[in-house]
Amino acid sequence: MSEIPADLKYTKNHEWVKLDADGNVLMGITDHAQDLLGDMVYVEPPEVGNEVEAEDVCAVVESVKAASDVYSPVSGEIIEANETLADTPELVNNDPYGEGWIMRLKPADSLEVEHLMDADAYTAHVASEDH
Amino acid sequence: MPFIPHTDEDIQQMLDVIGVSSVEDLFDEIPASLRNDSLKTVPTQATEMEVSRIMHARAAQDGQPLCFMGAGAYDHHVPSAVWELTTRGEFYTAYTPYQAEASQGTLQLLYEYQTMMASLNGLDVSNASLYDGASALAEAVLMAVRANRKSRSKRILMPRTVHPNYRKTVETIVSKQDITLELIDYDRESGAIDASSLPAEPGDFAALVIPQPNFFGVLEDVDALTDWAHQHKALVIGVVNPIALAILKPPGEWGTDGADIACGEGQPLGIPMSSGGPYYGFMCCKQAYVRQMPGRIIGRTVDLEGKPGFTLTLQAREQHIRRSKATSNICTNQGLMITATTIHMSLLGARGLENVALNCHANTQKLVQKLSDLQGVDTVFKNPVFHESVIKISAPLQEVMSALHAQDLLPGFALQDDYPELENCLLVCATETRTDEDIATYVNHMERILGKH
Numbered sequence: 323m324s325e326i327p328a329d330l331k332y333t334k335n336h337e338w339v340k341l342d343a344d345g346n347v348l349m350g351i352t353d354h355a356q357d358l359l360g361d362m363v364y365v366e367p368p369e370v371g372n373e374v375e376a377e378d379v380c381a382v383v384e385s386v387k388a389a390s391d392v393y394s395p396v397s398g399e400i401i402e403a404n405e406t407l408a409d410t411p412e413l414v415n416n417d418p419y420g421e422g423w424i425m426r427l428k429p430a431d432s433l434e435v436e437h438l439m440d441a442d443a444y445t446a447h448v449a450s451e452d453h
Numbered sequence: 454m455p456f457i458p459h460t461d462e463d464i465q466q467m468l469d470v471i472g473v474s475s476v477e478d479l480f481d482e483i484p485a486s487l488r489n490d491s492l493k494t495v496p497t498q499a500t501e502m503e504v505s506r507i508m509h510a511r512a513a514q515d516g517q518p519l520c521f522m523g524a525g526a527y528d529h530h531v532p533s534a535v536w537e538l539t540t541r542g543e544f545y546t547a548y549t550p551y552q553a554e555a556s557q558g559t560l561q562l563l564y565e566y567q568t569m570m571a572s573l574n575g576l577d578v579s580n581a582s583l584y585d586g587a588s589a590l591a592e593a594v595l596m597a598v599r600a601n602r603k604s605r606s607k608r609i610l611m612p613r614t615v616h617p618n619y620r621k622t623v624e625t626i627v628s629k630q631d632i633t634l635e636l637i638d639y640d641r642e643s644g645a646i647d648a649s650s651l652p653a654e655p656g657d658f659a660a661l662v663i664p665q666p667n668f669f670g671v672l673e674d675v676d677a678l679t680d681w682a683h684q685h686k687a688l689v690i691g692v693v694n695p696i697a698l699a700i701l702k703p704p705g706e707w708g709t710d711g712a713d714i715a716c717g718e719g720q721p722l723g724i725p726m727s728s729g730g731p732y733y734g735f736m737c738c739k740q741a742y743v744r745q746m747p748g749r750i751i752g753r754t755v756d757l758e759g760k761p762g763f764t765l766t767l768q769a770r771e772q773h774i775r776r777s778k779a780t781s782n783i784c785t786n787q788g789l790m791i792t793a794t795t796i797h798m799s800l801l802g803a804r805g806l807e808n809v810a811l812n813c814h815a816n817t818q819k820l821v822q823k824l825s826d827l828q829g830v831d832t833v834f835k836n837p838v839f840h841e842s843v844i845k846i847s848a849p850l851q852e853v854m855s856a857l858h859a860q861d862l863l864p865g866f867a868l869q870d871d872y873p874e875l876e877n878c879l880l881v882c883a884t885e886t887r888t889d890e891d892i893a894t895y896v897n898h899m900e901r902i903l904g905k906h
Binding site: 363364366369372382384388389391 | 744770778
């Protein structure tokens with residue numbers, strides 16, 4: 323069973339979102355997602371400064387098995403990308419909710435974050451996809 | 454055992470699942486006028502001897518005219534060793550093998566090819582070839598739209614000096630993906646794009662295509678054009694003749710930062726002219742864009758015992774992994790053609806290639822000089838050219854060309870259909886295979902024919 327921290331929000335595309343005190347959000351892919359994808363070999367970083375809509379493709383994670391798009395969980399501006407992933411993509415596997423974060427966004431509307439799934443809903447979502 | 458394992462029951466079952474009554478119904482969206490039901494003029498069977506006779510007769514119809522036509526395919530000398538080696542059993546396959554790593558020799562050859570092409574283009578990486586020059590440009594356009602992360606524009610600036618057939622092919626492939634091609638005109642005197650006439654505020658665009666030499670053989674101001682595009686956050690796609698790269702600045706060194714992608718037609722490197730194909734397209738790019746590059750890429754690595762070996766690499770770009778989001782779903786690469794190219798370039802070496810380029814250029818200069826000395830023939834553009842040039846004839850061009858065809862001579866490519874402003878203009882080329890005698894033959898016939906007008 324993969325780890326699903328209770329204090330985060332989630333998307334159906336298996337991204338986690340953390341709302342910071344300053345109103346910005348940090349996001350990455352979930353433990354479940356990294357487990358399905360396998361060992362990461364490359365992360366194509368998002369372009370800082372781009373304005374994105376929710377569900378826009380903004381990065382790509384590439385593993386030994388597959389390449390998968392990373393979608394923006396909310397609308398807003400990409401203000402930071404995790405540059406360390408360029409040389410150490412395995413951080414996404416080893417610490418998906420910590421050092422393996424993918425990008426920081428300035429949401430256009432913080433209410434959008436509220437509407438994402440909570441840990442219980444995401445747990446149910448993962449269970450439903452397993453069938 | 455049948456090659457197709459599906460039984461009639463299997464097929465019926467599959468049709469039932471998708472709710473279609475017959476296999477034929479799957480094709481009903483293709484208009485009847487485009488369907489080719491049967492090959493009415495082809496006999497159902499013929500013996501080898503009969504086929505052989507037909508083929509010899511057809512080949513004889515082509516003849517062997519004295520060729521002064523370039524326009525995208527060039528009559529170069531190919532040493533006989535090239536195809537003697539290429540068609541050996543060890544190499545003789547049209548594709549990269551499906552069990553790729555089992556064929557280390559093939560992979561090594563492809564790797565050598567990539568190394569040569571990357572070096573010729575002055576760029577970091579090359580793929581293992583694409584279908585042809587025109588489709589390589591279309592792929593480069595799609596790649597630039599994906600790779601340009603500073604712009605979301607799907608607008609591509611396409612000079613009119615790019616080969617007209619390439620422009621048509623690109624239009625066909627990219628227009629259904631909402632990519633727009635915006636034409637840039639050329640300067641009527643120089644025959645090249647006037648870099649100083651480009652707008653200071655062109656608006657958002659994904660990439661600028663730069664042909665070198667351009668379709669008229671004229672050299673474009675690649676440095677100024679490259680810097681201009683980069684200033685506006687667009688990528689630069691060079692469409693180049695590989696022979697020209699032996700003596701001209703490679704795309705990777707254009708302007709301050711170099712072109713981002715280079716592509717072109719590989720036929721001049723060891724592939725004979727043959728009714729339009731098979732030829733092959735090449736493509737190189739900067740390391741930063743390699744993950745957006747289409748096509749197979751061979752890498753060098755070491756095995757578990759530390760021994761060097763070759764392998765397909767960066768396969769997550771490709772359709773067997775990325776499906777509809779693959780960098781390309783045209784999987785063709787021209788394995789056999791680039792085998793010939795690799796052997797051809799190995800035999801020529803850098804200096805040999807340079808000599809080919811210099812001799813072609815000298816021959817074309819000689820031809821153009823002698824033709825334009827004639828009454829009724831003038832050169833058209835004043836900028837420098839590489840091994841191809843435009844001349845204007847004072848008589849109706851079609852009549853003159855017919856008269857030259859009657860002398861078993863291909864005088865060049867008539868530009869009028871693609872460039873209405875270039876009435877009675879002819880694109881001529883004399884490669885290293887044309888002798889002084891050949892050139893004199895052309896000039897004498899031209900003088901005689903024009904004398905009658």
